[in-house]
Amino acid sequence: xxxxxxxxxxxxxxxxxxxxxxxxxxxxxxxxxxxxxxxxxxxxxxxxxxxxxxxxxxxxxxxxxxxxxxxxxxxxxxxxxxxxxxxxxxxxxxxxxxxxxxxxxxxxxxxxxxxxxxxxxxxxxxxxxxxxxxxxxxxxxxxxxxxxxxxxxxxxxxxxxxxxxxxxxxxxxxxxxxxxxxxxxxxxxxxxxxxxxxxxxxxxxxxxxxxxxxxxxxxxxxxxxxxxxxxxxxxxxxxxxxxxxxxxxxxxxxxxxxxxxxxxxxxxxxxxxxxxxxxxxxxxxxxxxxxxxxxxxxxxxxxxxxxxxxxxxxxxxxxxxxxxxxxxxxxxxxx
Amino acid sequence: xxxxxxxxxxxxxxxxxxxxxxxxxxxxxxxxxxxxxxxxxxxxxxxxxxxxxxxxxxxxxxxxxxxxxxxxxxxxxxxxxxxxxxxxxxxxxxxxxxxxxxxxxxxxxxxxxxxxxxxxxxxxxxxxxxxxxxxxxxxxxxxxxxxxxxxxxxxxxxxxxxxxxxxxxxxxxxxxxxxxxxxxxxxxxxxxxxxxxxxxxxxxxxxxxxxxxxxxxxxxxxxxxxxxxxxxxxxxxxxxxxxxxxxxxxxxxxxxxxxxxxxxxxxxxxxxxxxxxxxxxxxxxxxxxxxxxxxxxxxxxxxxxxxxxxxxxxxxxxxxxxxxxxxxxxxxxxxxxxxxxxxxxxxxxxxxxxxxxxxxxxxxxxxxxxxxxxxxxxxxxxxxxxxxxxxxxxxxxxxxxxxxxxxxxxxxxxxxxxxxxxxxxxxxxxxxxxxxxxxxxxxxxxxxxxxxxxxxxxxxxxxxxxx
Numbered sequence: 150x151x152x153x154x155x156x157x158x159x160x161x162x163x164x165x166x167x168x169x170x171x172x173x174x175x176x177x178x179x180x181x182x183x184x185x186x187x188x189x190x191x192x193x194x195x196x197x198x199x200x201x202x203x204x205x206x207x208x209x210x211x212x213x214x215x216x217x218x219x220x221x222x223x224x225x226x227x228x229x230x231x232x233x234x235x236x237x238x239x240x241x242x243x244x245x246x247x248x249x250x251x252x253x254x255x256x257x258x259x260x261x262x263x264x265x266x267x268x269x270x271x272x273x274x275x276x277x278x279x280x281x282x283x284x285x286x287x288x289x290x291x292x293x294x295x296x297x298x299x300x301x302x303x304x305x306x307x308x309x310x311x312x313x314x315x316x317x318x319x320x321x322x323x324x325x326x327x328x329x330x331x332x333x334x335x336x337x338x339x340x341x342x343x344x345x346x347x348x349x350x351x352x353x354x355x356x357x358x359x360x361x362x363x364x365x366x367x368x369x370x371x372x373x374x375x376x377x378x379x380x381x382x383x384x385x386x387x388x389x390x391x392x393x394x395x396x397x398x399x400x401x402x403x404x405x406x407x408x409x410x411x412x413x414x415x416x417x418x419x420x421x422x423x424x425x426x427x428x429x430x431x432x433x434x435x436x437x438x439x440x441x442x443x444x445x446x447x448x449x450x451x452x453x454x455x456x457x458x459x460x461x462x463x464x465x466x467x468x469x470x471x472x473x474x475x476x477x478x479x480x481x482x483x484x
Numbered sequence: 485x486x487x488x489x490x491x492x493x494x495x496x497x498x499x500x501x502x503x504x505x506x507x508x509x510x511x512x513x514x515x516x517x518x519x520x521x522x523x524x525x526x527x528x529x530x531x532x533x534x535x536x537x538x539x540x541x542x543x544x545x546x547x548x549x550x551x552x553x554x555x556x557x558x559x560x561x562x563x564x565x566x567x568x569x570x571x572x573x574x575x576x577x578x579x580x581x582x583x584x585x586x587x588x589x590x591x592x593x594x595x596x597x598x599x600x601x602x603x604x605x606x607x608x609x610x611x612x613x614x615x616x617x618x619x620x621x622x623x624x625x626x627x628x629x630x631x632x633x634x635x636x637x638x639x640x641x642x643x644x645x646x647x648x649x650x651x652x653x654x655x656x657x658x659x660x661x662x663x664x665x666x667x668x669x670x671x672x673x674x675x676x677x678x679x680x681x682x683x684x685x686x687x688x689x690x691x692x693x694x695x696x697x698x699x700x701x702x703x704x705x706x707x708x709x710x711x712x713x714x715x716x717x718x719x720x721x722x723x724x725x726x727x728x729x730x731x732x733x734x735x736x737x738x739x740x741x742x743x744x745x746x747x748x749x750x751x752x753x754x755x756x757x758x759x760x761x762x763x764x765x766x767x768x769x770x771x772x773x774x775x776x777x778x779x780x781x782x783x784x785x786x787x788x789x790x791x792x793x794x795x796x797x798x799x800x801x802x803x804x805x806x807x808x809x810x811x812x813x814x815x816x817x818x819x820x821x822x823x824x825x826x827x828x829x830x831x832x833x834x835x836x837x838x839x840x841x842x843x844x845x846x847x848x849x850x851x852x853x854x855x856x857x858x859x860x861x862x863x864x865x866x867x868x869x870x871x872x873x874x875x876x877x878x879x880x881x882x883x884x885x886x887x888x889x890x891x892x893x894x895x896x897x898x899x900x901x902x903x904x905x906x907x908x909x910x911x912x913x914x915x916x917x918x919x920x921x922x923x924x925x926x927x928x929x930x931x932x933x934x935x936x937x938x939x940x941x942x943x944x945x946x947x948x949x950x951x
Contacts, residue, residue, distance in 0.1 A: 201598075204553065208590045214560050219583040222575025222650070229564025229571070230883045236565060237893040240558050241900055247554040248904045251547055255911050266904075294572055294648065300886050442576035443652040450580040457587045464595050 155441035158220045169209035176203045178323020180271025198330040198476040224430045224440040231289045231296045239277035245270030279315030283308030291434040314353035321346035325408040490887040494566040497894045508552030514680025516620040540920045570881035578633045585629035592622025635665035667726035674719045679852025681711035686849025687916045689842035700920035713823030737866035740802040741809040744790040751776035751788040759802035800868045808861040815855035
C-alpha cells in the first residue's frame with residue numbers, strides 16, 4: 150500500500166496556514182484596532198485578551214514556512230523570492246509587534262512607542278500578508294526550477310485590494326474577538342467596529358471574487374463553467390448565509406456567535422482559494438507532486454508531525470479553554 | 485567591498501541576522517538548565533534563597549526566549565528569500581531536520597513554558613519542576629536538530645543526488661549523526677553553559693560589589709565560578725577534539741585557521757600575524773616552531789597541509805578565520821584563568837572578599853557571547869566557498885535576486901534589529917541590575933498572564949477571578 154504523501158502533506162500545510170490565518174488573524178486584528186481605542190486602560194484590556202495565546206498563534210507561521218521548506222522545497226524556493234518584499238515587510242512587522250508584547254509592560258515613558266510598534270507592526274504584517282495572497286492568486290511564473298518574474302510583480306492594483314481586504318478582515322476577527330472577550334466600554338466600541346468591519350469585509354470579498362475570474366482563464370473555468378459551477382456554487386452561497394448570521398448576531402448583541410461567524414467566513418474564503426489553486430502549489434506553474442521532495446523526506450517528517458501535532462492542538466485547545474471568558478485590564482480572566 | 489554584489493549582500497544579511505539570533509538561544513539553553521538546577525536545589529535543600537534566584541532569572545529567561553523566537557522566525561524565511569537554489573537542492577535533507585526542530589520547540593513552548601513562568605504555587609512543586617526540566621530538555625532538542633542540520637552542511641553523508649540536482653536522504657541515521665555533529669553539539673552546548681555562567685557570575689559580582697553580604701549574590705557568583713572552573717577547561721579539550729575532527733574532514737579550514745599557506749612537516753604555531761590571502765603569506769607573524777604540528781598531529785614533525793594545496797577559488801578567507809579563531813581561544817583562556825583563580829580564592833577562603841576579582845568577573849560577563857560569535861564565524865566562514873562542503877558552492881546557492889532588494893532589506897533589518905534588540909538588551913540589563921528580592925514571587929502584578937499550555941483552574945483564582 151502506498152500513501153500519497155505529497156497530498157497528505159499539502160493538506161497538512163494548508164491546515165497550518167489556515168490555523169495561522171484564523172488564530173494570528175484575530176490578534177493581529179486587535180493590533181489593527183489599537184489606534185481606535187485611545188484609552189490606556191482599554192488598550193491594556195485588549196492586549197491582555199490576546200497575551201496568553203499570541204505566540205502560540207504565531208508559531209503556526211513558522212510551522213507553515215518550515216513545512217514548505219522540508220516537504221515542497223521547490224515551491225518554497227520559488228514563492229519566497231517571488232514575494233520577497235512583502236515577506237520582508239511582514240517579518241519586520243511581526244518583529245515589532247512581538248517585542249511590543251514583551252516590552253510594553255516594562256516601561257512607563259516608552260509605552261506609547263510600544264503601542265505604536267504594536268499597532269503599526271500588526272497593520273503592516275496584515276497588509277503584507279494580503280499583498281502576498283494577491284500575488285499568489287495572480288500566479289507566479291517559473292522557469293528552470295526558479296522564479297522567473299520581476300521584482301515588482303507582486304505590486305498590482307489587485308494585490309493592493311487583497312492587502313486592504315485582509316487588513317479589514319483581520320480587523321473583523323479582532324473586533325469580534327473583543328466582543329467575546331471584553332466588557333463595558335471596550336465591548337461597546339468593539340461592536341461598532343465589528344459592524345463596520347463586517348460590512349467592509351463582505352464588500353471586499355465580493356470585489357476580490359468578482360475580479361479574480363478576469364485575472365486568468367483557469368479561474369473562469371473553475372468557477373463559472375458548467376458543470377463545475379455545481380460544485381463551486383455552494384461556496385458563495387455559504388458566504389452569503391454566514392454574512393447574514395454575522396450581521397444578525399451583531400445586531401442582537403450576541404457575544405460568541407459573531408466571532409464564530411467571522412471565522413467561518415475566513416474558512417470559506419480559504420476553501421474558495423483552495424478550489425482555485427488545486428492541484429498547484431505554486432499557482433499555476435508547479436503542482437503539489439512536482440514540488441514535493443522525495444518520499445524519504447516526507448515520510449520521515451510525517452512521523453513527527455502525526456505524533457506531535459495532535460498534542461500541540463490539544464494543548465492549544467486546552468489553553469483557550471482555560472482562558473475562556475472575560476478579560477480585564479488587570480490581566481485576570483474570570484467567568 | 486562591492487555593494488552592488490547580491491551574493492555578498494545576501495551573505496552579510498545572513499551573517500547579521502544569524503549572529504543576532506544565536507545570542508539568545510545560547511543564553512536560553514544555559515539559562516534553562518540553570519533554572520532547573522536552582523529549582524532542584526530549592527526542592528532538595530528547602531532553602532528559600534534558591535527559589536528567589538529561580539524567580540529572578542525566570543523573568544530574564546522570558547525576555548531572552550521571546551527575542552530568540554522572534555529573531556528565529558526571520559531565519560526560517562531567509563533560506564527561501566535569499567538562498568532559494570540552496571533551499572530547492574538541500575530542502576529534502578535539511579528541511580525535515582528543521583521541521584523537527586520547529587515541532588519540538590513548538591511543543592515545548594505550548595506545553596511547558598507557561599507552567600514554568602507561572603510560578604509554582606499554582607501547580608505544585610513536582611509538576612512545576614517537571615515543566616522546568618522539560619523546558620531545559622526542549623532547548624536541547626532545538627539545539628540537537630539545528631546543529632545536526634548545520635553539521636551535515638559541513639560533513640555531508642547519507643544522501644544521494646537526484647536528476648533534478650537535489651540532495652535526497654538515503655539513510656537518515658547517517659544524515660543526522662554525520663561525522664562532525666557530536667563534536668559540534670557538545671562544543672555548542674558547553675559554550676551555552678559557560679556563556680550563561682559568565683552572565684550569572686557577572687550579575688553576582690555586580691551585586692557583591694554593592695553589598696558583599698547579599699546571600700543571593702554569593703550563591704550566584706559561587707555557582708557561576710564553579711562552572712567556569714570546571715567546564716571551561718573541559719571545553720578546551722572538547723574544542724581540541726572538534727578541531728581534530730575538522731582537520732580530518734575540512735583540512736582547508738584548519739589551514740586557514742592556522743594561517744598555513746605552505747605544507748610543512750613540523751609546522752610552526754603562528755600566534756599572531758596578518759594573513760595575506762593574495763600574497764599567500766602571513767605578515768608580521770609571531771610563531772613557535774614545530775608546535776603547530778604537535779598540536780594537530782601529536783608529532784613534532786607531523787605533516788600539516790597548507791592552503792596552497794587547494795586552488796585559490798576553493799580556499800576560505802584566511803584573515804577572518806585566523807583572527808576569529810584567536811579571539812575565541814583568547815576568550816576561552818581568560819575564562820579558564822578566571823575559573824582557576826577563583827578556585828585559589830576558595831582555597832584561601834577569600835572568594836567573598838575579592839573586589840578586584842568581582843570586577844574582573846563583571847568585565848567577563850559578555851565574553852561568552854564574544855566567544856560564541858567568534859566560534860561560529862570561524863566554522864561558517866571556514867566552510868567557504870561551500871554551503872554543502874565540497875558539493876555545493878555558496879555562489880551556486882544564492883537566489884536569482886536583485887542587489888537592490890537585498891541591500892534594502894539588509895538596511896531595514898539592521899535598523900530594526902538595533903532598535904528593538906537594543907531595547908530588549910537594555911531591559912535585560914535592567915532586570916539583572918535589580919537585586920534579587922528575598923521572598924518575592926511571580927511576575928509583576930500589572931503584567932498579563934502569558935502562557936500557552938496547561939494552566940489549571942487554580943491559576944484563575946490566583947489571577948484575580950473566580951472560576
